[in-house]
Amino acid sequence: MKTNTLKEKTVHGNAMFPLKIYSIIDSESTYSLSYHWHDEVEIIYVEEGEIIFNIDMKPIKVNANECLFINSHKLHSAYAINSIESIHHAIVFDMNILSSSIYDYCQSKYIDPLLNSTLSFPMLIDKTCLCGNNILTEIRGLIDIYYGKHQGWELSVKASLLKIISFIADQDKFIKNTSINLTSNDYKVERIKIILDYIYKNYKNKIYIDELAKEANMNSQYFCRFFKSLTGKSPISYINHYRIEKAAKLLQTQNYKVMEICFIVGFDNFSYFIKKFKEYKNCTPSEYKKMGPSQNYKVK
Incomplete structure (x- = not known):
């Protein structure tokens, strides 16, 4: 059954570098994002305030200095919390940006499984653990690199994404999707x-x-x-x-x-x-x- 109207048509970045960061400053607490899905992975980082994200109909409150992963094809929406101003950043990228022309361990153990959804990113990262702190630091650095656009920034962005994946792998936090049956x-x-x-x-x-x-x-x-x-x-x-x-x-x-x-x-x-x-x-x-x-x- 097709639901193509819900699929986002926006091109994030371009064919040579399929990644874009959207930084939203909501000073009136009016932010609202309708339900949609896309092929890309999305990382949300809330810099200030609080926002509610619904992922597959499950509401998740994301507070300041927290991050949320939205996996490919996940139906999601978002809205502001009454009277709470916020700033958040959405890093939207095609996982293929990390694919290698050489089929190595990185490709076979992590990138391919993330591409074919046998592995998924954990949704909410625990910022109280070392892994969570490392991920948050890397995300903040990635955002700064993206907007700084210094020479070689594309390499730095890809390196940051790979480091984030390595932090999650190190703590065995990836979700393994082994069942083919719908829950x-x-x-x-x-x-x-x-x-x-x-x-x-x-x-x-x-x-x-x-x-x-x-x-x-x-x-x-x-x-x-x-x-x-x-x-x-x-x-x-x-x-x-x-x-x-x-x-x-x-x-x-x-x-x-x-x-x-x-x-x-x-x-x-x-x-x-x-x-x-x-x-x-x-x-x-x-x-x-x-x-x-x-x-x-x-x-x-």
Whole structure:
């Protein structure tokens, strides 16, 4: 079952160096990232504040000076915690960046297993142990190297990634994926992927609960309980939030009138749109438009 709408289409870096770092400064506690997945591995480092990340529907709070690994193909989202400003960095890279033309022990024991998912990175790193401290130090150094762009910085970045892998291997912290059978949670995640894919494709139109339940192969009553148990939101609340995020982006990047945006993103009642926008963004759409991107959150 395809869920291509959820797959991120962004190219991170380029063909010669498939790695990019995104540094997000959220001074208004409005940061929100919709559910998606990608082929690349992602390392999150929170410099200041706290952020909630959902990985395969499991919420994880990442505090200042902590890091999180998001493995390839993992469905994930993120959002700010109320009234807590934050700065975090997302290092997104294709594992092939570390592949060698020579098939050696490094390739066979670590890189290939990470590429074919028989090995996975641990999600949250314990910063109280020596291994965790070493990894955090290396990640901070990697970020500095990336933005410094000194001669040979690409070599230094690759060396840092390999060192991070070596620290994890040294403490035997890699997750070994030996079972080919879907667990109960895996099955639920696959169901949710199908439902979110449908929402992302059809959010501009009227979406009925019966339609979503049919996509999930469930009756409507059970579907609503199932959806809320995994996402923390009712289907309607989730759709409204997604539409508001789409509206916020249009307000920042396009020259549409507020009422036009209301209907573009799928609302059919202007007053309800204003109410929901204020609920999620703590201001009216017009106020949000005047703020400009720098007043909400910035991405380097």
